[in-house]
Amino acid sequence: MTSPMETDEQLPNGNSSTVAAVATTASKTGKLAESLKLEHQFLRVPFEQYKKTIRANHRAFEKEISTVISGISDAADADLSRDDALHQLNSLVSRLQGLKRKLEEGSLTEHLQAQRCRTRLEHLESADVDNVSDWNAVRLKRILVDYMLRTSCYETAEKLAETYNIQQDLVDIDVFYEAAKVIDALKKKEVAPALAWCAENKSRLKKSKSKLEFQLRLQEIIELVRADQSIRAIAYARKYLAPWGATHMKELQRVMATLAFKSTTECATYKVLFEEKQWDYLVDQFKQEFYRLYGMTVEPLLNIYLQAGLSALKTPFCYEDDCTKEDPLSQEGFRKLAQHLPYSKQHHSKMVCYISKELMDNENPPLVLPNGYTYSTKALEDMAKQNHGKITCPRTGLVCNYTDLIKAYVS
Template sequence: MLRMSYYDTAVKLAESRNIQDFVDIDIFQEAKKVIEALQNMEVGPALAWCAENKSRLKKSKSKFEFQLRLQEFIELVRAENNLRAITYAQKYLAPWGTTHMKEFQRVFVTVAYKSTTECATYKVLFEPKQWDYLVDQFKQEFCKLYGMTLEPLLNIYLQAGLSALKTPYCYDDDCTKEDPLSQEGFRKLAMPLPYSKQRHSKLVCYITKELMDTENPPQVLPNGYVYSTKALEEMARKNDGKITCPRTGLVCNFTDLVKAYIS
């Protein structure tokens, strides 16, 4: 909820469950101020945040501050304050020239083209969506700074679980009701996710931990438990043809077993 900017709801949830000490509400409230300012086309709070975290951002080779400065320069050009824009570029953008010269040059040329240009290369720099890019960039820098994943962990766990369960058979009409993906809600959530890499189940013997296949087929005991032929033959050889289920203690003859076939 905090990641998706539902701050008030997140605070109420934390209070109702008494988990305030386990969540990062204060940190996200700090981010909220920056995001709201960027959405209102203001770079001041974002620049202040960069100044507070300057050493850590520098260590991660962040160029977020440079992007903020570029946008502030663009706004001066949009307002036709060209002289002020040039002065601003000399003071705040020129120091970045050694590492971001191409981006600096491209933005600086807008002084000649102005905000009304139809040239696609420069017109895009004046579009409102540039502020959306800054919001997204800030969220990435914010998560990186505090060691958070870009995607919420809840989403990651849910996607991993659904992907592990997802096979082509889940979408068949005769899909078993025990399969979670037989439910329409889970099917919709799993739709964009990849199928599980292992499409076919593997049967592993409880006794020997070996794979049960056509060379070592599974045998079914009268109580319904299944073990490999190799394990049960070894057991019968040592116990005069008797088989003891290691999980239930049932004793039966080897001749009572029923071979199961793997399709």
């Protein structure tokens, strides 16, 4: 039988273990909650697509119903024979039947998109402290697929999703295929698909004060001027660009001036308008508007996550010629990613031996060579033992005696 004294002595240990376990769990839960805050785009994209489908179905319904009601009103007011009235009514019935089919198809599309939203919510809810490692592995794969889509590697993205067994509802392949049609057309110098996309999303683009449609219309005029079709260019400007005159008069005047300067001009102000890079600019502008419309980040998620890590590693030493190869920022690709990031705030510096990669501290103090380079005591002692008391600087090739080294003190 356990004595009261023994029980009292065991309780504090039991309580401390429980408290530690609870604290660890709470810490992991807090980190997971912070991590989930970064999944805004993951939920926003299917939701925006769902809303877009609802709006399109609603517009189609209103348009068809309005036409049918107008047809019935006209038939009632007109003095039609029995056969003509019957023909008119049959035509309206056929139109309503067509509307019914469209609404059924639209309803199915809405259902599939609502299911996608539900699947993504369930995926986020499945994130738990116990399976956070597996969940993060899936997230990394999603981010890689997103990167492939952003760089127009659509087939690779599909293969990647298939190889990783990622549900189609967890990636945005179909959404990016929608953008691919417009991007490919712009690369072929065709603006019709881009203008159709602008018309389809007119209200949203107007709210965000987008200039994409205006820029596309200006490029149409430039191409007409290039083809020496000045009359058509003027007619086109009167029809499509007059509404933009109040807010974008300077840009409009600059483009219309090309009618006088022609495509062969050497005047830098107007010559630049005829350069091929204007089409690249339109592609970039479309991508930004597309990302904004669906609530996506302009930068690929992979870049954002990498920059978050690089910001903690970036120091002035990373850009020196003798930066260690173990440092990610010794690679040109990572340096480019971190170019606009601030240097990390280091409250306490650490000295790492270039030879052994071990930390230099009071237990393993740094030793200074005559040329000013510093290495750890343990590494230099091992080198001296193997070379009869001689030390060779691995970076400059200087050879000296171990007795010539000076001890440095870390404060």
